[in-house]
Amino acid sequence: MPRAVWLLVIGMAVNVTGNSFLWPLNTIYIHDSLGKSLSVAGIVLMLNSAASVLGNLVGGSLFDRIGGYRSILLGIGIALLALIGLTLWHGWPQYVVFLIIIGFGTGIIFPAMYAMAGSVWEEGGRKAFNAIYVAQNLGVAIGSSLGGIVADYSFQYIFLSNTLLYIVFLLIAVFGYKGMSVQAGKRTASKPAKLSFKNNRNLRALIILSIGYLLCWVAYVQWSTTIAAYTQQINISLTQYSLLWTLNGAFIVLGQPVIQLFIKHFAKTLKIQMMAGIFIFILSFLVASFADAFAGFVAGMVILTIGEMFVWPAVPTVAFDLSPKGREGFYQGIVNSTATGGRMVGPLLGGMLVDLYGMSMLFLVLIGLFILSLFTTVSYDRGLTEGENEA
Template sequence: MRKDPIELKWLFLGSLITNTGISFIWPLTTIYMHEYLHEPLTTAGIVLLINSVFTVIGNYIGGWLFDHWRPYETILLGITIAAASAGVLIFWHGWPIYAVLLIILGLGNGIVVTCVNSIATMIKSHQPSYVFNVLYFTSNLGLVFGSLIVGFILPLGISYIFATAFGLFIIFWVVALLTFRQLNQAKQAIRRARVDTDRAEQTREKWPIYLLLLTLFVAWIGYEQWQSNISAYMLHLGMSVRSYSFLWTVNAVLIVTLQPLLTHFDGYLSQHLRGRLYTGFAFVCSAFLILIYANHYAWFVIAMAVLTVGEVIAFPAVSTFVNERAALQEKGKYQGLVTMAASAGRAVGPLVGALIIESISYPLLFVFCALLILVAVLIFAASGRKQKPTPTPRRLGQ
């Protein structure tokens, strides 16, 4: 068994740091642009959309550079871009420089996220599913930490928010500089092993990966409704902003509670990977079916709980499934596609939801999301049945 290129604790720490740093900045974008910079909400929405597009571009660049250049320098490049953007924001955060720097930050963050997932594919001391489970946990824990801390820092001034994020990125840069040095050597060892593995990997079908990525994309379109349009729906029903915010507390508590439990049963879940994906996406789909009839707050809490169970089960398993089917030389590329699918879903989700709401109604938006996810899952499931007559020895989790 080849030695890990880095210790897992440093990879998990990096994921925690970068997600905490990002959560200081992006949730404040709409509030800051509208309340402090006095820009219209549509302008804030356009900025967020462009930011998401550049995050997708960063995902692609990060995956390509990881495979074709040097992993060590690639992740340092991504952290440097993110840190530099946050550092400049400390001193210049007016309009339009704020929007420009936020977009550049999205590019750097896209590179970093893809690199972190790509490095996870190089870990040999643990099952890939275990590593991706913990990475999903640390990324969400970072978002929880950032969301909690930002409320205490913001009253001091917006510059302190950017300074804190800059400090976190610098810490990650130092951690990566000192502990990620063996990545290039590990990547070269993989390249030397290409002769023995390329023939088998070239015959492995890749279209199930793309069908799963499509499912992830549409799931994120639905998931984004919770972060955008559902808040307005709850206010329309007479519920408070505080009640809506509590839903995300439920989300965070369930993720922190359930993720370690799933990690404990990692061996069983790895052997039933497709079943895990079907179950998780079924929960996500069911959350929208509950919303169709939700007219009391308790139903929104139940729907959020069902949604969270689904995302904890399904979302980390996507990276595991893709990793098992990607060639050694293309791990970065396909992990980049995973993050691109999620980023693209986040980018178009609010717009798709708004168009349906304005044209029809909220309940039909929920029906649309449920059907979209259901159809995508059924198509992906059909790919599994077609593969059964001619399985390959290295295909797992089916």
């Protein structure tokens, strides 16, 4: 990879490591330390996600207007100021206010990082976005594992650790990203005729694809919400459940050579790659629906991880390919806000389904969502193909 992409990868890993000190422990802190109900904690996290959705859209548009360097610095600055505030004042309701601001600031960063990765290494195609995806998961694995250890001493250290890592991220951005801003939103490579922006065909294609992406995230997030609660009911320990996510992060990092080899020989287009991943998602939830012991959930998680390795890096790659010159950030903002929206809606929908109809109905509905996402993935580029034939 080019040096610029390596700097983006390192920055993303540091960014997500810092975030991952905090987000897995938000509910515990709000409930246990601040004395609020789980319902209140859920509302707070939904507000944080809603702010991230807004930040994604703003960050994508800012990338196109002022470049990636300034957009990323703005997002880091907003998040860092809120983190400093959270370190000093983390009572109620200050915690809620700062958490919402953090969500907005970090939301600005992600689409700008993805758009910049695609802009500085266009010839790399999906490799640039896959590298950013792997960096995210490495950060999740490191941050979430260290966060529990740090929290055992004091939650104060959680806030401080997050703040310090964001200062490191700021330094990486200030000294490493400035030269990249020249290329952001100024792609020189000519785009194929079928990807022209005529009659907004590309934007319609992205919206159709994003609907399926949203549905996939609504289902995926159940592993950290409703399925997590279900594992406790069937006497799977918290330690064993946490091990599932450790396995997820490790498999994503270590399994890259095998996945890339498979994609090279059997999933040569991004559409095939995404469709294969969604089928694997369905298999994962089928396995989980019949699991009644830890081994079954391990199998389900391994299959789930393979599926996400196909789908998650492919969608931002398609968004970049669809984007016209000067709109790369806007398209990445749509994709990132869609994923965040799925993470926001998923826990509420899953909880209501389980409360009203039970786990069996939840799994049926989730598999139905994946089937719908298959249809959107198959059909998202149909208008582009028709436009090409008309030409």
